[in-house]
Structures are given as C-alpha cells and as structure tokens.
Amino acid sequence: MDKYFIQKKDTAKFLDNLSRDYGVYVPYRIKGKEIPCDLNLKLPTDDYLLESWDRIKKEDFTFNEYRAIEPLRTFFAFPKERLRLDEEEKKAAIFGVKNCDLFSLKIQDFVFLDGEARDPFYERRRQNALLISGDCPSFKETCFCRSLDINPYPSEGFDINFSPLDENFLVDTGSQRGEEIIKSSGLFNHATPAQISRRDEKRNSVVKRLTEHLAFHQIPPKDVLQEIVRDGYESDVWREEASSCVECGGCNLSCDTCHCFLLSEDRLKDTNEKIRAWDACLYANFARVAGGANPLKRRYQRLRNRYLKKFDFFPDNIKLNACCGCGRCIDVCPGKIDIRRILRRLNEEKSVSAH
Amino acid sequence: MKKNPYQPIETNLIEVISESPVIKTFVLQPKEGFRFNTGQFIELSLNGTGEAPFTPSSDPNISKEIEVTIMNAGRLTAGLHQLKNGETLGIRGPYGKGYPLNEFKGKNILIVGGGVGLAPLRSLIYSLLADTSSFGKIYLCYGAKTPQDIIYKNQIQKWKRAIDIKISVDRADDDWKGNVGVVTTLLNDFKENLSNFISIVCGPPIMMKFTTYKLIDIGFKPSDIYLSMEKNMSCGLGKCGHCRMGRFYVCKDGPVFTFDKIKDMHDLWD
Numbered sequence A: 001m002d003k004y005f006i007q008k009k010d011t012a013k014f015l016d017n018l019s020r021d022y023g024v025y026v027p028y029r030i031k032g033k034e035i036p037c038d039l040n041l042k043l044p045t046d047d048y049l050l051e052s053w054d055r056i057k058k059e060d061f062t063f064n065e066y067r068a069i070e071p072l073r074t075f076f077a078f079p080k081e082r083l084r085l086d087e088e089e090k091k092a093a094i095f096g097v098k099n100c101d102l103f104s105l106k107i108q109d110f111v112f113l114d115g116e117a118r119d120p121f122y123e124r125r126r127q128n129a130l131l132i133s134g135d136c137p138s139f140k141e142t143c144f145c146r147s148l149d150i151n152p153y154p155s156e157g158f159d160i161n162f163s164p165l166d167e168n169f170l171v172d173t174g175s176q177r178g179e180e181i182i183k184s185s186g187l188f189n190h191a192t193p194a195q196i197s198r199r200d201e202k203r204n205s206v207v208k209r210l211t212e213h214l215a216f217h218q219i220p221p222k223d224v225l226q227e228i229v230r231d232g233y234e235s236d237v238w239r240e241e242a243s244s245c246v247e248c249g250g251c252n253l254s255c256d257t258c259h260c261f262l263l264s265e266d267r268l269k270d271t272n273e274k275i276r277a278w279d280a281c282l283y284a285n286f287a288r289v290a291g292g293a294n295p296l297k298r299r300y301q302r303l304r305n306r307y308l309k310k311f312d313f314f315p316d317n318i319k320l321n322a323c324c325g326c327g328r329c330i331d332v333c334p335g336k337i338d339i340r341r342i343l344r345r346l347n348e349e350k351s352v353s354a355h
Numbered sequence B: 001m002k003k004n005p006y007q008p009i010e011t012n013l014i015e016v017i018s019e020s021p022v023i024k025t026f027v028l029q030p031k032e033g034f035r036f037n038t039g040q041f042i043e044l045s046l047n048g049t050g051e052a053p054f055t056p057s058s059d060p061n062i063s064k065e066i067e068v069t070i071m072n073a074g075r076l077t078a079g080l081h082q083l084k085n086g087e088t089l090g091i092r093g094p095y096g097k098g099y100p101l102n103e104f105k106g107k108n109i110l111i112v113g114g115g116v117g118l119a120p121l122r123s124l125i126y127s128l129l130a131d132t133s134s135f136g137k138i139y140l141c142y143g144a145k146t147p148q149d150i151i152y153k154n155q156i157q158k159w160k161r162a163i164d165i166k167i168s169v170d171r172a173d174d175d176w177k178g179n180v181g182v183v184t185t186l187l188n189d190f191k192e193n194l195s196n197f198i199s200i201v202c203g204p205p206i207m208m209k210f211t212t213y214k215l216i217d218i219g220f221k222p223s224d225i226y227l228s229m230e231k232n233m234s235c236g237l238g239k240c241g242h243c244r245m246g247r248f249y250v251c252k253d254g255p256v257f258t259f260d261k262i263k264d265m266h267d268l269w270d
C-alpha cells in the first residue's frame, strides 16, 4: 500500500465524491465539558460526534483530534434495530475512526463473525464499510490507549488513514479498495520522504506527551490485568467503587468493546421478527433468571462482572483485553467511576499483599 | 440471501399435555424441518410476549414433532400455559452442545433429576432406550416437591422395565407410599461399584449443588458428573453476552458441563 498527500481544501471534494457511493460520516465538533488535567497539560476538551456529511455545513468540516463520542460499533450493530435482512442499506464511509476504535473491531469481529453463527447484519455492514481512520494529533484527559500498548495512530485495519500535516494531510492506504479510491479520485499526490518523516515526528511527539500524562495515573501494564482482576475477586474495591454507580448503563453503552444485546419481540405488530437493542451488564436484570434468582444481584457484582468479562473472559478466549483505552466510560459516568483508578487500586492491593 | 439466525421458524402448537399443576408439555410441529440432539436447547417465542430457552423433552429421533415441557415460572411461561391447540409459536435453534452420548457408551449411567429438570432427561432417556445395547445399566433418581408434582407418570411406569427408578417427594400426601425427602437422600444407599459409572444431573441450582456434592461424596469423579447449567440467555448463539460463566458461554460451550470444567468458578450455583 502507498502514501499520498492531499490539501485540506480538496478534502471536501473527496468526501463529496465518496458520497455518491457511500453514506459518508464525518466528525462534528461540539463543546465538551471541561475535565481538569492533573498535570496541567492544557488538554483539549471539545468532543466530536460522527455526523452525516449531507447534514453539516461544509465549512464545519473538521478533523477530530481524538475518538468521537459514539463507539465505532454503532455503525455495525445498531443501538436498536429490527432484525430483517431484506432491507437495502447504503454502505457507510466513516471518516474520523481512531486506532482505539480499530482495535475494538477485533473484539467485535470475534463476537459477531466468529463461529458457526455469523451475524449477517454485522457482517454485511462491516464488509461494505469504508474505514477512513486518522492519527490523533492530541488526546483527551481520559484517553489511555498507550497503557494497553495501543498507539494513538493506526497501522492496520483501515482502508485509508489521514495524518494531519500542518493544514493538510498525509494519507496511507491500507486496503486495495482504499488504494483504488485514492487513485481514481485524482485529488492526491504521492507523499515526499520529507512529509513522511515529519508525520512520523508528530506521531512520536504525541506518544511522548501521552506517556507523560499516563505516568500520573499509574495504570498497570496490560499483561497483568487478567491476574489482578482474578486475584481481586474478593477485593473491597468493587463495593467501594460501585457505591456511586446509579445503574445508568452509560459505561457499557458508550464502550467501544462492549457488545451485549437483548432480543425482544415487537409488542404491536403480529410478527415474530426480533428487535435487537444494546444491553448493559450494569443493569439490575442483566443476569436474572426465572423465579427471580440473580447471580449478579448486587451492583458491586455487576461492576466486577464488567471487568471480568473484559480482562478475564476475553484474554482466555482470544488473548486480547476487551478494552482499548478510549476512556469513553470515564467521560460518561455520572458516578465518576474511573477504570484507570480501579485497575490501579487492584494492582496496588495485589502488590501490597505480595509483600 | 444469507440466513438470519435470529429469525424463528413458525411452529404449530398441536397439543398441550398437563403434567402437573404448574408444568405442561407442548407438542410442536415446526413448519420447516427441525432436528436437535438430546440435551441441546431451543429458543421458543410467543409473538408480542417474549422468548426463552427450553430443552426439548421428546425423542430426538422423532423429527416431525418436538415436545417441550415447561414450568409456569413467570411472564412468558404464564403466557404459554394459557395457549390452546392451534396457536402459532416461534422456534429457533437448536443451540448448545447437548449430551455427549458417545462418551456414555459402555458405561453405567446414574441420572438424577429434580422437578422440571426431568424434561431434558426424558429426551436423554429416550435416546438411551433406543440403543440400550450400547450402554450399561441405567438408574434414575427423581425428586419432586409433592406426589402431584411428579411429571411423566405414565412414561415412568414404562421405563421401569429397563431402568432402575427411585422417586422421592419433599412432602408426602396420604396416598404416597414411596420415599420422602430431598432427592439426595435416594443416593444414601447407592452402593454400586463406580469404576465404570457416569452421572447426569438436571434440576434447580440448589438441587444440582447438593446432588453434585453428594455424588462426589459417594465416589464419583468430577469429570464423570454431567451438569446442565442454567443462565439468563437471549441469543443462544454466543453473541449477546448474557450467559457468561467464567470463560464459557453456557449457550455455546454448554449447557451441559462436566463438573471438573467448572468446579473452581466463583459463585457457581448462584
């Protein structure tokens, strides 16, 4: 695959061209709530939503500095949908995907595409979608991808990747389809070695700043997470942290790597089609069975269950932690429950008990 | 077009058999071919009301009709209990791994059932009886709350020719001449040589817990005890995340597990 260069002013034309074949989504900037940074790094606080290109003013087009509010899975298994296969859908081209999102697709692909029962809804959208990712020239206070060895820039899993370079973009292609789209558009030049090395410098400097920021949070390395959630099963951390949970389910529903859903019936129409909606394991009835028995009756059990799913179940099954460090769950939680703090506390308890 | 794994097959309800005051057997005739292995489960739905997992209780070798034995335990099952012949239901599946009949070949088999847990075991018993020469001796210990709650009374009479059957009730009535006490009491005088034995248990969690400990007590190896685990389920396909138990999804990796695979899990019986 190759490296190209495009001027910012041509990007709108590129997206316009794409929207002939695709439903194009782009980042749309909204004012975010301020989250104070402990190290005074003056981190940006705005947020981004992925909006339809047709619905925003062209001058509002922006390159997102970090991941959007909605998790990428929103495009592949809709938050709520009627499961019928006969409806035509426009292919999606998603601009503004970040590397944390691309990592999360490994989890989602395992869930929806692995095994005998592939999910045809997910599969179709995933195959059709054009993933246009981008480097993160900055990060949010809550971003902690690097703690999980995930870089703030993509190196695989995209069709096309945009790296900001001054006002313009250096562009990598990551798939045959991406390559063809770039070539046929006539809007891209080949990148020069100087442009490539400047891009790499920028990437390294973001990693350096992010590493400094993360040092403050003392998040344990990714290889010990399974051990600390297992050994911390009886820890008081769960009860203490869960005491401010209001069971909104926001952590689950905003999460890039969560995937749980509930099938239900249509109560109005006389049909046996299923309706699928995202579910949240922090909800009280998530694990309830007939007669009212519930293995996850208490909030702390449900909070713990979320961590066991991410850092025990998934490593056991596919050797990956089901967390990409996107920090969405931290941003969203009204109870100020912070995954970085929980992992740090479990790790501290573990090292204390080891002495 | 690709197949939609969430779409149920329309199914006629052709007969409803009352088994006990709270348990009925539903005889279903799917409008498309439908086969299952014994111990696999299905998702049964009633339009506009809900869907839940049930294990067919009929002979898997009979494919035209499927029987499901269901206890009235809540919203959906109450709705099902009100149905009459001729209604249409939805059925998806079959799901899960079911009973590994090949592993049972040449072995003596102790089956322990509690309450409506006899439903999947009936399907198993039909499979065993269809091929008795492949298996050793078969024993059945069954516990019900009261004599009224004993299901499959007619079939049990017929099975007695081929199976050593003991039944216990928690609470007797005036006519009851048999054992009284929880089902584990039937195992007190189980004095067989266990070197070539397996045990298969299905019932409510508390019954499975005490039965498993009892079986270990009398000498069964954890790897020779087959348990049917019940968890909340939605998809049946290993996707919705509801039925996780440790590193397993009960719907996909189970619902039947040998005890050695799960014995170290936290809160196993909750």
Ligand SMILES: Cc1cc2nc3c(=O)[nH]c(=O)nc-3n(C[C@H](O)[C@H](O)[C@H](O)COP(=O)(O)OP(=O)(O)OC[C@H]3O[C@@H](n4cnc5c(N)ncnc54)[C@H](O)[C@@H]3O)c2cc1C
Pocket (backbone or CB within 6 Å): A288, A289, A290, A291, A292, B041, B050, B052, B053, B054, B055, B056, B069, B070, B071, B072, B073, B074, B075, B076, B077, B078, B116, B119, B120, B229, B230, B231, B232, B233, B234, B255
């Ligand atoms: C593999 C398997 C096989 C089973 N086989 C049988 C059988 O052969 N016969 C039988 O009588 N029962 C069987 N059950 C139990 C049966 O699924 C429950 O009785 C049934 O789900 C109760 O539904 P309800 O709406 O009537 O109960 P309610 O208590 O009213 O349920 C209300 C809600 O609770 C939740 N819920 C409760 N139990 C379950 C569950 N097990 N799975 C998913 N959601 C649940 C759902 O959200 C449901 O909408 C089986 C369960 C499993 C997991």
Ligand code: SF4
Pocket (backbone or CB within 6 Å): A244, A245, A246, A247, A248, A249, A250, A251, A252, A282, A329, A332, A333, A334, A335, A336, A337
């Ligand atoms: S976002 Fe916070 S308050 Fe809401 S369910 Fe998750 S942990 Fe609880």
Ligand code: SF4
Pocket (backbone or CB within 6 Å): A251, A254, A255, A256, A257, A258, A322, A323, A324, A325, A326, A327, A328, A329, A330, A339
């Ligand atoms: S657990 Fe939190 S940080 Fe990890 S992927 Fe989910 S939302 Fe992102």
Ligand code: FES
Pocket (backbone or CB within 6 Å): B232, B233, B234, B235, B236, B237, B238, B239, B240, B241, B242, B243, B244, B249, B250, B251, B252
């Ligand atoms: S029932 Fe959905 S994963 Fe098991």
